[in-house]
Amino acid sequence: MCLAIPGKIVEFDSVQPMLAKVDVAGVKRNINIGLMEDEQLALGDWVLIHVGFAMSKIGESEAADQLRMLRALGEDELAIEEVRGYSFAEHAAGQNPG
Amino acid sequence: MKYVDEFRDPELINNVSREIAHSVDPGRHYRIMEVCGGHTHAIYRHGLKDVLPENIELVHGPGCPVCVLPMGRVDDGLSIADDPDVIMTAFGDMMRVPGTRGTPLELKARGADIRMVYSPLDALRIAQNNPKKHVCFFAIGFETTAPSTALTLMRAKAQSVRNFSVFCNHVTIVPGIRAILDSPDMRLDGFVGPGHVSTVIGCRPYEFIACDYRKPVAVSGFEPLDILEGILLILRQLRAGEAKVENQYRRIVPWEGNLPALKAMAEVFRLRPYFEWRGLGFISQSALKLSPDYAAWDAEVQFEVPGVRVTDPKAAQCGEVLKGVLKPPQCKLFGTQCNPEHPVGALMVSSEGACAAYYRYARHEAGVSA
Ligand code: SF4
Numbered sequence: 412m413c414l415a416i417p418g419k420i421v422e423f424d425s426v427q428p429m430l431a432k433v434d435v436a437g438v439k440r441n442i443n444i445g446l447m448e449d450e451q452l453a454l455g456d457w458v459l460i461h462v463g464f465a466m467s468k469i470g471e472s473e474a475a476d477q478l479r480m481l482r483a484l485g486e487d488e489l490a491i492e493e494v495r496g497y498s499f500a501e502h503a504a505g506q507n508p509g
Numbered sequence: 510m511k512y513v514d515e516f517r518d519p520e521l522i523n524n525v526s527r528e529i530a531h532s533v534d535p536g537r538h539y540r541i542m543e544v545c546g547g548h549t550h551a552i553y554r555h556g557l558k559d560v561l562p563e564n565i566e567l568v569h570g571p572g573c574p575v576c577v578l579p580m581g582r583v584d585d586g587l588s589i590a591d592d593p594d595v596i597m598t599a600f601g602d603m604m605r606v607p608g609t610r611g612t613p614l615e616l617k618a619r620g621a622d623i624r625m626v627y628s629p630l631d632a633l634r635i636a637q638n639n640p641k642k643h644v645c646f647f648a649i650g651f652e653t654t655a656p657s658t659a660l661t662l663m664r665a666k667a668q669s670v671r672n673f674s675v676f677c678n679h680v681t682i683v684p685g686i687r688a689i690l691d692s693p694d695m696r697l698d699g700f701v702g703p704g705h706v707s708t709v710i711g712c713r714p715y716e717f718i719a720c721d722y723r724k725p726v727a728v729s730g731f732e733p734l735d736i737l738e739g740i741l742l743i744l745r746q747l748r749a750g751e752a753k754v755e756n757q758y759r760r761i762v763p764w765e766g767n768l769p770a771l772k773a774m775a776e777v778f779r780l781r782p783y784f785e786w787r788g789l790g791f792i793s794q795s796a797l798k799l800s801p802d803y804a805a806w807d808a809e810v811q812f813e814v815p816g817v818r819v820t821d822p823k824a825a826q827c828g829e830v831l832k833g834v835l836k837p838p839q840c841k842l843f844g845t846q847c848n849p850e851h852p853v854g855a856l857m858v859s860s861e862g863a864c865a866a867y868y869r870y871a872r873h874e875a876g877v878s879a
Pocket of ligand 1: 824828830840842843848852864
């Protein structure tokens with residue numbers, strides 16, 4: 412929960428500007444970018460994600476560092492499972508976890 | 510140096526570790542606290558103790574949110590889940606934390622509707638999908654998760670979602686550190702400051718540690734090299750007789766933090782006059798509650814929460830371990846009655862908890878001595 416997950420922005424949502432699609436190690440999910448209003452976000456940018464929210468913008472090499480760190484701590488699979496579990500913005504197909 | 514091969518750059522590690530060895534006064538014993546549970550995890554995982562001189566002792570801090578939550582709050586939250594019209598939602602870590610009647614997971618097995626979520630927004634969505642039910646989110650965490658809860662509540666209010674509430678257990682890291690500094694049995698020389706919490710709050714809130722208590726602080730990242738560099742910054746300050754806040758994790762942590770996140774927290778939360786932390790007792794202004802504007806979404810207003818106080822099982826020494834007074838294996842239950850499959854205390858549940866990290870990585874090499 413305290414270790415952030417790095418994700419690459421691959422799509423913006425024209426209807427809901429608070430959302431953006433990120434790619435985390437191949438898994439693509441929508442996250443909330445409402446806390447990033449002080450940053451100019453563009454496609455291809457990397458962000459650190461906590462519980463479905465982007466918290467900071469980072470460089471590509473920092474993102475790679477972060478992923479390697481999660482892997483070293485044995486937290487990478489949990490991180491991907493978490494991202495896969497974000498269901499708040501999956502249209503129609505969204506399922507309730509649990 | 511068990512894990513040294515996996516270090517990104519063993520050469521750099523060796524250089525820093527040599528510099529650390531040069532910076533210590535051999536006649537002095539150093540106690541440096543890593544505040545964040547993520548650091549604790551990394552320190553055990555990489556066997557960092559082995560690359561540090563003998564006279565540097567790393568003391569684990571209170572930075573594991575499920576660990577500092579007292580058992581009474583778990584019971585309080587679960588009492589809300591007793592209501593058959595309620596769907597309780599919580600993060601995965603929380604699902605395995607024991608209350609006096611068992612863990613949320615055990616209660617779920619007995620029929621309560623308790624669901625794991627990965628984001629507070631998922632809890633809100635469950636509320637929108639289940640208009641006949643009330644959905645409560647068991648919110649925990651430091652400033653890494655509090656802004657997310659805040660934004661979720663702002664959304665619930667904006668969309669008038671009335672069947673949703675938050676049982677708020679967010680704590681703020683700085684008063685926890687202050688309580689440790691004021692604790693008579695603690696003698697610390699410096700602090701490795703939390704990395705990701707600081708992306709939200711920035712570095713300024715730690716200045717009192719340097720100014721009022723004259724202790725160095727180095728906000729640090731989570732890779733072995735980051736942590737060692739943080740320790741080196743602290744040792745250099747100590748040698749120069751300085752005390753200031755330094756930011757080792759500049760590549761991620763802005764000095765000012767994340768202003769929109771702080772704004773969202775200020776909009777939704779108010780400081781509680783006091784809040785109980787496991788092991789540290791009641792700490793004033795150390796936790797967040799919902800502001801009166803959000804009373805309609807505040808589980809503590811909407812439900813009768815008993816507000817119970819429960820002491821930990823007698824032999825459990827979670828409090829001492831949380832304060833850094835004892836090391837995990839010094840607890841009588843460690844590895845016997847308390848293990849990751851059957852955790853007695855939350856420190857054995859979360860990967861950020863000192864006991865779980867010690868159990869996973871350090872148990873075999875150190876035997877039972879601390
Ligand atoms: S071993 Fe278990 S009971 Fe003992 S301090 Fe750790 S979590 Fe608490």
